[in-house]
Amino acid sequence: MHENPDVVRSDLRGFLAERFYIPNPDQLPDDASLLEKGVVNSAGFIELIGFLEERFQIAVEHEEILPENLASVDRLVRYVLRKLESGENQPAP
Numbered sequence: 001m002h003e004n005p006d007v008v009r010s011d012l013r014g015f016l017a018e019r020f021y022i023p024n025p026d027q028l029p030d031d032a033s034l035l036e037k038g039v040v041n042s043a044g045f046i047e048l049i050g051f052l053e054e055r056f057q058i059a060v061e062h063e064e065i066l067p068e069n070l071a072s073v074d075r076l077v078r079y080v081l082r083k084l085e086s087g088e089n090q091p092a093p
Contacts, residue, residue, distance in 0.1 A: 003056070003084055008077050015051050016073070020044060030073040045070065052076070058083040 009030070017025040020039050034040040040048060048070070049060045058080065069079040 003081065005077055005081060008056070008080050009073060011055060012073055012076050012080075015048075015055075016040070019047060019051075028073075030077075032073075033067075033071050034073075035067075035071065048076075052080060056080050056084060 013025065013028075016022060016028075016034070016039060022028055022039055028037065028039065045065070049065070052058060052060055064079070067075075069075055
C-alpha cells in the first residue's frame with residue numbers, strides 16, 4: 001500500500017484533533033512532542049496505536065512503541081510510511 005505523506009499527516013492530525021484536547025490544532029507543530037505538549041497520555045497512545053493499525057492496516061509491534069516512532073506527528077508520519085513501504089506486519093484480524 002502506498003500513501004501520500006500529506007494524506008497520512010492530515011489523517012493523523014484529524015484523529016488527534018477529534019479524539020484529544022488540542023486548544024488550537026493548527027498551531028501544534030508537527031515536530032512537537034505529543035506527550036510533552038499534553039496532547040496524548042500513556043492511555044492515549046493505546047488509542048493512537050489502534051487508530052494506526054486500523055486506518056493504515058499496519059501492525060505496531062511492541063518493540064516499535066518508542067519515542068522515535070510515535071512522539072510527534074512528523075515521527076508518526078515517517079513511521080507509518082516506513083511500515084507501509086516495507087509491506088510487513090499486517091495486523092491480525
